[in-house]
Amino acid sequence: MKKYILKRLLLLIPVLIGVSILVFVIVRLTPGDPARILAGEHATEEYVQATRERWGLDKPMYVQYYIWFKSLLRGDLGRSITTHSPVVEEIFSRFPATLELSLFAMLLAIVIGILAGIISAIRQYHFFDYFSMTVALFGISMPVFWLGLMLMFVFGLWLDILPISGRINVMIPLLNITGLYVLDSILTLNFRALGSSLLHLILPSIALGTIPMAMIARITRSSMLEIIRQDFIRTERAKGLPERMVIFKHALKNALIPIITVIGMEFGLLLGGAILTETVFAWPGLGRYTVDAVYARDYPAIQGSVLFIAFIFVVVNLITDVLYAYINPRIRYR
Structure with a gap:
C-alpha cells in the first residue's frame, strides 16, 4: 500500500x-x-x-x-496582474470558502443520495422508486446556474426566508481562524455567526449538490440491486437477521465501491467546478476568483488557480483509491 x-x-x-x-x-x-x-x-x-x-x-x-x-x-505562482498580490496568498485566502461550500454540498448529496438509492432498491418499481429516479434524472439534467437563480427567486425574494449572497451577515463580527466560517463560529462560540453562516450555506449547497446527489442516488440504487440479489444476502435473511442489519451492514458495505468512486469524483469536481454556483450566489471562493481572472486576462492568477484545482482533483482521486482497500479487504494495491 x-x-x-x-x-x-x-x-x-x-x-x-x-x-x-x-x-x-x-x-x-x-x-x-x-x-x-x-x-x-x-x-x-x-x-x-x-x-x-x-x-x-x-x-x-x-x-x-x-x-x-x-x-x-519554489512554490511561487507569481503575482496577480490586477491586484499585484501573490497568487498563492489569494488562492489560499479564497479556498476555504470553496472547501466549506463543497463539503456541505457533498454532505447533503451523500446523505440524501444514498438513502434515496437504498430505499429505491429495496422498494423497486414502487412509487418512491419511480419518483426518486425521476427527480434524479431532472437533477442531473438541470443547469446549476438556472437552479441557483430559481432558488434565489423562491426562497430569497418571494418567500424572503434565506439569504441569497455572501457567506455571512456583514454586521456580525467573526474571528477568522481557519477561513471556514462554520468551524470558526464553533471554535469561538459565536452562535450568531454560526446561525448566519449556516443560513448562507443552504441555497448554494443545494444548487451545487443537486447533480452529485442525483448521481449518487442512481449509482447506489444500481449497486444495491445487484448486491441484494446475491446468494449471501439470501443466506443472511435465512439466518433470521433483521432486515436493517442485512441492508446496512452487509448489502451496503459490499455496494460501496462504485458509490465511493462517484463520491470521490464528484467531490473533486465540486472543489474545482463551483464556478457557476459561486458566481450566482456571489460566493467569494476560488471559482469566482478564477472567473474574475479570466475576465481580466490575469495570466498568473488563471494559471495558479487551474493548477491548484488540478492538484486537488488528483489528490482526491488518490484518497478515493486508498479507501477501496479499507472498504473491501480483498482489494490490495502493489
Missing part, C-alpha cells in the same frame, strides 16, 4: 507539469491583450509597451513559461 501511494504521488509530477503547459499555452492563445487591459483602454502605445515589458509579456512564450516554471518550483 505504501509503495502504491508513493507511486501515485510521484505520478503527480508529470500530470501537473502537463496541466501547467496546457493551461499556459491555452491562456496565451485566447484573444485579448492583457497589457492593454492592465494599462487601460485609453493608454498610449508607449505605456502599453512599457506595461508589457514590466510583466514580461514581450518575451517569447517558451521564455515566459521557463521563468514561471522556475518560480513554480
